[in-house]
Amino acid sequence: MVDLLRRNRTATPQTSPVSSRKPPRQETFYTASQWRLIWWRFRRHRLAVVGTTVLIILILMAVFADFVAPLSPTSRSTTYVLGPPMIPVFIDDEGEFHFPPIIYGVTTERNEETLRREPKLDTSVERPLHFFVEGEPYRLWGIIESNIHLFGTPDGEPLHLLGTDNLGRDIFSRTVFALRVSLSVGLAGVFISFVIGLVIGGISGYFGGWIDFFIQRLIELIMSIPTLPLWMTLAAIVPRDWNALQSYFAITILLGLLGWTGLARDIRSKLISLREEDYIVAAQLGGSSDWRIITRHMLPAFTSYIIVAISLAFPGIILGETALSFLGFGLRPPVVSLGVLLEGGQNIRTIAQSLWVLAPTIFVILIVLAFSFMGDGLRDAADPYAEQR
């Protein structure tokens, strides 16, 4: 018999794969909470991870704007007006390698057509780029006094990574400060939208019936109004004589007040589908109060979706601010936001000759894409239990 078994074994080789999963790892999986499962799934979404990384960098830049920007948003250069970007290079004209990278010097040159003197880069002058250099003094968040900047040249000469605008202000520094403003408008706007959306969507989904019907029609009505004219009308109501800070708040609240509809709908539909789940019925039959059902059973199932909805609502608010400010209805100088910066690029001549004044656009696109990618990844990861059924 043993003989036969052996023969049989050699005839059909052992094909069953032995699992590579080790018991401890499996136990980690079995005891993994929803957030760990979501994180494990999110991690697999390459684009979302990239988006999140970009977003974190942008947020850090905005938070530490004073430190990251080599100059203050208002400081002007009298010599380097509408100057081209100074892009750090590792290999110079002669093919020599530099580390840290170098920046070329500045010279002026007469434009043969306009007969104006225009700033140009002078490749004969090489300035090394250093990190943590002393420069303009600033107060970080109005508290910490310092004059150390993330990068700069040790010679103390100005450094304009993305060039300068028509007043000689450093576009990169202004963009970094604008990021702070735009992201904070987004944050505050989303927060307002979220609170309104949660309350109205929650009421609509929880009570149902006529209340739900009325709220849904209201949302449809609001959604059917073209956004831009509505924003412009409302923004026009904001008194012109308000100062920059007041109008900043006014615009933020305005964007928040109009952005809740999508969130409210998401929350409502999720609530309704949750209410029908067996495990919610089970909780009710287990003697849980309404309050306990909502907080202990529905909310945990809900939070991940809310995060998704919020991250997808961000770009809308930020684009809204940008559009309004670009058209001159939103934030106004001296506040710098991405929209305010782009407003300066409305001049055809400037665009034709100094394309770099539109550099903030890149950041707008970056923010929007980063949020969308992250939101997509979160949406795919938000229900880590869906696959199992």
Add this chain to the structure above:
Amino acid sequence: MGAESDVLLKVEDLRVTFGIEKTVITAVDGISFDVRRGQILGVVGESGSGKSVTGQSILRILPKSATIQHGSIRLFVDDPKPGDPIEITRLAPNSRQMERLRGGRIAMIFQEPMASFSPVHTIGNQIIEAILLHRRMSKAQARQAAISLLERVGIANPGRRVDQYAFELSGGMRQRAMIAIALAGQPDLLIADEPTTALDVTIQAQILTLLKTIQAETGMAIIFITHDLGVIAQLADEIVVMYLGKIVERGTKYEIFDHPKHPYTVNLLDAVVRHENRGQRLATIPGKIPSPYERPAGCAFHTRCTRKINGVCDQALPPTAHFSATHTADCVLYVDEANADA
């Protein structure tokens, strides 16, 4: 076994794996079986047995993550060339030939008929399309054929139903309509994967009767995949019992139900709720079905088998024992029968 010419479909040493995140799961592990013309072959097994994957392999409608590692699936039909079987494993899943085969020579019906209907076309149009794909006739003729097909599968008012959409039909009607589509290509083989599981008993009984009648009329072969031993006892001629991707036993339905040999089959039949064991405890199978990540070595059933022989069952693959021309079981308990055969 009957004459070779009787064989319609021959599956040999089929192995299908799923790749899920660097881990390879074997869903079907080297199975071989024949389907003879005009036969109803029941494939029975619990979840994870690989019964559905077997059906999907024959139709080449496996999910993207699945691969046919080796083995052959040969279909013996006279077209394109007589006497030259079609090797299904060599065809690309979406090749023209495979598409012609699917719904033509081999048709299929599933548990959830709604998913197989297009929501934007009427039932009639979908049957007509299936007819025109496999038969040469005019559109008007095809419509007539579609109506008579609907009538044949027991749909009342076929002239009206032909212009309705799938969502307008009840579950039982939809399943009938799906059978009509399957019949449109005049198949030699029908693969039915749990087609009655979602239906109520009275409707299930009607569909089973219908399948039997149609099988008798057309002489097509049916592979009927199910977990329901009652359904299989009523419908199948021969039965294949699957466990964890392996065929553990096969035989005629009388052989399987009256003289089960493999301990798994014996246990499974004992666990069925019957009139006779009312008021008694039900027999159970100890342990649980191993996770697909941890397939046991040796006999797949040894972790739950009460008659396991230590050092044998957990080491080597069990030999195949032959009890009759039709009845085999893969179990070391019947090593004498296996020897006699060798």
Add this chain to the structure above:
Amino acid sequence: MPETLLAVRNLKKYFPVRTGWLQPAEYVRAVDDVSFTIRRGETLGLVGESGSGKTTVGRTILRAIAPTAGEIVITLSGEDSIDLAPLTRRDIRPLRQHMQMIFQDPYASLSPRMTVRDIIAEPLVAGKLASGDEIDRRVRDIAERCRLNVEHLRRFPHAFSGGQRQRIGIARALISNPSFVVCDEPVSALDVSIQAEILNLLEDLQQERGLTYLFIAHDLSVVEHISDRVAVMYLGQIVELAPTQQIFAVPHHPYTEALLSSVPEPDPHIEMQPIPLKGEIPNPVKPPSGCYFHPRCPYVQDKCRAEPPLLREYQPGHFAACHFADELQLVGRYTPPEAAADSPH
């Protein structure tokens, strides 16, 4: 005869369906005047096809859904009878510990975001029935009793198979020591071998704890195995109610007869001979006149179209709602017990 634990009288549950938002609402009569009693310690099987209203009956009795009309009177041992029907959600909460439910879908019925320990403990915590270490002790006790590995209580449901999940659901239902449990198709999503284990467990627990079950299922074999009495529902009504052996041997309603004839026997020697029913289950918004079953009944007569039959007792404990229950000689699934006893072996 043991006392009555639950008496359901003239229970109705109508769901409004709106065809347009200004049209008057129509009603799906999911449960249409249902009355029955369940005795302490027995299992009443409730069978019917989809759309028969059996699940709604179960959920309405436990007041997961508010009834449209009727009484649901529960008599807990040593206490007065309480009609659950008019109670508010708040009033009913203290009673929840005495009546629980086991669900069909072992996946949907467990919150994937809670550990198994928290899921099982929930009725104790929510009802403030225990606190501190006692909760853990009771969770471990009931988990052990339901043959769950207590080492695995820290895990989340995604670590478990369907059968084990169903054990978790049973443990949750029983931790508060209920007297009455509604089992809503508890084994229909499970594999054959697992199904047998769960049925055994339910029977063991019933004996140990003196539980009373309302066992809802569409699988007649399972219902026959576990029930003391069986009620058959069709289109929101009970058409027949009788002790299990009697209803399976001598059905008194043509629908029961048709149902029984459709069960595929797991025995190739017994050929299924289903009685074909005409048409399909009618729309419950507009049920047929007279006897709801008349359009499909093979024995239909004029009286059936005009007059709705009452649920009447034809033999002790054997109720049927058919005008001709006395005259028809209906065939059951097996030889009647008396007849079998008469015939020499």
